[in-house]
Amino acid sequence: MIDYHIHEYHSRDTLHATIPNFIKEAEKKGISEIAFTTHLIISSPDVIISIQNNEIQDYIEEIHAAQELTNVKLLVGLEVDYFPEEERRLETILSEYDFDIILGSTHYINGYDVGKRSDVEEFFSGRPLSKGVDEYFSVWKRAIESGLFDVMAHPDYWRKFVHFHIKNPTWQDYGEVVFDALQSLVDNKVGLEVNTSGIRHGVGSFFPIPEFLVSAKEAGVKIVTIGSDSHEPTSIGYGFTEACNQLKAAGFDGLNLFRNRKSELVKFNNLKNLNSVM
Ligand SMILES: [Zn+2]
């Protein structure tokens, strides 16, 4: 198993989850590699849950020190919130450090927090659902084209609270822009994540839905990862096998492993022998 989306205590929505506790759990579950991807959020009210600039070096060193004590491969990463007007500042911060993987996220769309129930209601109200989704994927596409990110986290995050207010969205509600966005992933060699937290959050499926994976494969997307989005150790590795099965069903034949922000595809059959692969 591999888990490329984990929040430890530098994400302030995760205060009690320490790096050693995640490693202990990974060892127990036989997870061969994990990526720590703490939040970097430089705008919006959520800056308070972000790692602070002056903590990034310590965060990286803490992961390196922990690596000395375990056979679980530890990756240094971030989950970075994308804001179109902040591309330069993000580029500067990301270029200052050596990371293995940078996840891109669009929790905020043009001032609306699509991970917050009240904002979601307002964002989608007064128009067909697919129009709101088009607006979401327009920003998501810009994030891909920014060149800041290796993999886009939870691609259809807009679904997180939609089912409370509107209805259970289906692939028919995904609008038009999603297809351009999938093409952008291909053109910019950016990956997509299957984020298993959707089930834990009561959304009823992973982010993204299986139809999205099928369309991504058809578009020619080649880079895929799986992440649990764990904010506490017990959920690491959550849903990994089922996520692999959904990727296989969509036609993908492996997962991408990252080192120093470069990736290599490892076929599903070879995942068992990971240590000898990279
Ligand atoms: Zn996220």
Ligand SMILES: [Zn+2]
């Ligand atoms: Zn996350």
